[in-house]
Amino acid sequence: MSDLDAAAETRRTYSFLGPAGTFTEAALAQVAEARDQYWRPVHNVGEALADVVEGRSHAAMIAxxxxxxxGVSTAQDALATMPGLRIIGEYLVPVDFVLVGRRGTRLEDVSLVSGHPVAYAQCLQWLTRTLPGHAHIPAASNVASAMGLLDGTSDAHAAIAAPGILEHHDLELLASGIGxxxxxxxxxxxxSRPVVPPPPTGADKTSLIVELPDDYPGALLEMLEQFATRGINLSLLASRPIGDELGRYRFVVDADGHIENERMADALMGLRRFSPKVIFLGSYPRADRAVVRYPDRYSDDVFVEARDWLRGLISGEPGV
Structure with a gap:
């Protein structure tokens, strides 16, 4: 085996929603350890996560x-139903759109615009103001809307895409900042697959998926109290149908803090006692690096002292 072949075999593989030029690729570009590694473009979130579970990729970047x-429901549902996954980092990408066309296209000649429905909705005010008589042709993705112009499969005059598309394809920039x-x-x-969480930084987030034990008055409140009584703030709480019967939901939770924090560990044990199913998705540094603040009464020392006090009572100590 040549040195070049050996180097290729040691490269890590990262799956992302492709092809080149997507917002997902821009997110992956923020991962220091992914630089100079192999990036595997895939067609959807399920394929990206299956790559990880089945060993084709070391990790996958998903919105x-x-x-x-x-919340991106397809991603949340996939994380809830595909076992053996962990979130090891988060990354923020500004959502900025450009309008592109074939070479020689002029903005005033555009009356048919191709774009993914979500992207189109986020640019609708600009389009209505700038191209009041335009019509929309839905596309499977932002990149697909642009590629349809180049390969002739789209009748559109212009396409909504991420700015990165211009780095990979020969297109005319008609307008930028159209969001x-x-x-x-x-x-x-x-x-990635399950790994030891990175050590706490003080600016961390823990992601979970929790099912309620039954549909009864106060069930959701009881779940939320596992966090509230331990001084843990929730930055995301989203419900998704479980799908086995009408009215049954699971909850996607992002909680401020790390599993190694005493208050978070105590909350997770409380959730485990309360819920028939708790999926730990990971503890990892926040993308914004915002330090998690909490009252002194919820510090690790307070939880440790309370546990030591209880152990002392059990062992016969005075407990004063």
Missing amino acids: IENSVDG DNPNAVTRFVLV
Whole structure:
């Protein structure tokens, strides 16, 4: 085996929603350890996660939440139903769109616009204002909308795409910054097989999926109390149907803190006692690196002292 072949075999593989030029690729570009490794483009979230579970990839980058449209249900459902996965990091990508066309296209000549329905909805105000008589042709993805122009499979005059498309394909930039919300951002997570969580940094997040034991008054409140009584803030709480019968839901939870924090560990044990199914998706550094603040009464020392006090009572100590 040549040195080149040996080097190729030692490269790590990362799956992402392709082809080149997607927001997912932009998220993967933020992962330091993924640089100079093999990036495997796939067609959907399920394929990306299956690559990880079945050993074709070391990790996969998937979109999990958008600041405009909320949680990505396909990703949340896949994480709930595919065993053997862990989130090991999160990354934020600003959602910025461009309008592109074939070489020589002019903006004033555009009346048919191709775009993924979500992207189109996030650019609708700009399109209505700039191209009031346009019509929309739905596309399977942002990249597919642009590729249809190049391969002739689309009748559109222009396509909505991520700015990265211009780095990979010869297209005319007709307009940039066409998104209606300049603060829009998509949150991505890097998913691997189960590993030891990275050590706590003080600016961490723990992701879980929790099922309620039964549908009864106060069941959701009882679940939330596992966090509230331990001073843990939730940055995400989303419900998704379990699918076995009407009215049954699981909850996707992002909680501020790390599994090695005493308050988080105590909350997870409380959830385990309460719920028939708790899926631990991982503890990892927050993308914004915002330090998690909490009252002194929820510090690790308080939990340790209370546990030591109880052990002392059991062993016959005065307990004062």
